[in-house]
Amino acid sequence: MMTLYGYWRSSASYRVRIALALKGVEVEHRYVNLRTGEQGAGDNVARNAQGYVPTLELEDGTQLTQSLAIMDYLDATYRNPALMPREPILRSKILAASMTIAADIHPIQNLSVLKYLRAEFGVKDEGVTTWVQHWITKGFKALEATAQQYDTLFLMTDDPGFFECCLIPQVYNARRFGVDMDNFPKLSAIDAACLAMPTFQIAAPDNQGDAM
Amino acid sequence: MMTLYGYWRSSASYRVRIALALKGVEVEHRYVNLRTGEQGAGDNVARNAQGYVPTLELEDGTQLTQSLAIMDYLDATYRNPALMPREPILRSKILAASMTIAADIHPIQNLSVLKYLRAEFGVKDEGVTTWVQHWITKGFKALEATAQQYDTLFLMTDDPGFFECCLIPQVYNARRFGVDMDNFPKLSAIDAACLAMPTFQIAAPDNQGDAM
Numbered sequence A, B: 001m002m003t004l005y006g007y008w009r010s011s012a013s014y015r016v017r018i019a020l021a022l023k024g025v026e027v028e029h030r031y032v033n034l035r036t037g038e039q040g041a042g043d044n045v046a047r048n049a050q051g052y053v054p055t056l057e058l059e060d061g062t063q064l065t066q067s068l069a070i071m072d073y074l075d076a077t078y079r080n081p082a083l084m085p086r087e088p089i090l091r092s093k094i095l096a097a098s099m100t101i102a103a104d105i106h107p108i109q110n111l112s113v114l115k116y117l118r119a120e121f122g123v124k125d126e127g128v129t130t131w132v133q134h135w136i137t138k139g140f141k142a143l144e145a146t147a148q149q150y151d152t153l154f155l156m157t158d159d160p161g162f163f164e165c166c167l168i169p170q171v172y173n174a175r176r177f178g179v180d181m182d183n184f185p186k187l188s189a190i191d192a193a194c195l196a197m198p199t200f201q202i203a204a205p206d207n208q209g210d211a212m
Helices: A011-023 A042-047 A067-077 A088-102 A111-121 A125-147 A162-176 A185-195 A198-203 B011-023 B042-047 B067-077 B088-102 B111-121 B125-147 B162-176 B185-195 B198-203
Strands: A003-006 A028-031 A055-057 A063-065 B003-006 B028-031 B055-057 B063-065
Touching (some): A003 A011, A011 A067, A011 A162, A011 A198, A063 B088, A067 A088, A067 A162, A067 B088, A088 A162, A088 B063, A111 A125, A111 B111, A125 B111, A162 A185, B003 B011, B011 B067, B011 B162, B011 B198, B042 B055, B063 B067, B067 B088, B088 B125, B088 B162, B111 B125, B125 B162
Parallel strands (some): A003 A028
Antiparallel strands (some): A003 A055, A055 A063, B055 B063
8 A cells, every 4th residue: 555644734734635545555554643744754755855745655665845846647547537648738727727826826825934934034924924925816716717718617627637626725725824815705616615525524633533 | 820928037938948949849928027017917827827828839829837737738749759767667757857956955045035035034135145056956966866876878867858957047047046066967968968859058147138
């Protein structure tokens, strides 16, 4: 059985948990406590050179990092249901929307960035919250405009896949930081449709063994 | 002929230019001046909802955004030479290294983020430079550790591909911001091998029509 090293509230871990649940693949879960700094400890850095989570360890010991790269691996090795369509244009558009979250929203509000803002620039709680809200709102506005162009139940498809693995954890973060999701009706509808599904519920932060 | 909307010093545009050059695909270049704010103008936002560059416009008018998603499209439609191997584990590892740059380094030192630091937190030039150096150094340390595990000429292969499209623009940025590349000997060797190739030279910022 594969092992997933993750953390309940880590957005990137949450993405991989959703992908695994959609594929119906069971893994052993091990926890890396981001609040106590376990991500920077030697054993985590040995498996994840960036000192981040998640890491997926395959049965032969191979260790895969970076949530989207792990999802790409899972989609190549467990084909059904596919997370990504094969048609190159649709695939590119879904990947672009996923990258809007995975590159242009999430890393800028990542724990290590917020720590830097506090420690080096003396930014207080209110400033940190405004910063997080700014980047989520900026990215979600673009995604909402894109989503409005499609009549599909999910972003560009009638089943959840690669993009929804990215969106739902980001909406979870948005709510934590007080972003008003009413401004994003199509994204909210996709979120609601996903949260109603058992696969997404299994993967939810509050249902993890290390949830506090 | 396809049209690439980009900017000479945009890291993400540079990635796509390298990918096109490696594939031997010619495009028409149009320029979006990031210094004068053209990225936020209506015509750019109409083609790129995030108000970023690059955008690749196909012959039928389809507009693709996000550099890695554009590279994915190019790799699916112009197979030779392949930017990505088909073997799922190697592919995942190359994608993970690419995401280290495209998600965890570049967006945090993107122009819009630096503008926010200056405008909202009053960060001065020195603080901005230290911030940029910090995130590049953090990411490059992890990538150097990964690269050291392989005897290949490039990251994990004997030809440049997806990862090198991401690395070379990031090294260009690293030098601009005074990061000491001597700390990253394997990354520097990959960079030197790439910069010696005509395909990478064609794509270089200084060789673009809008270079200043």
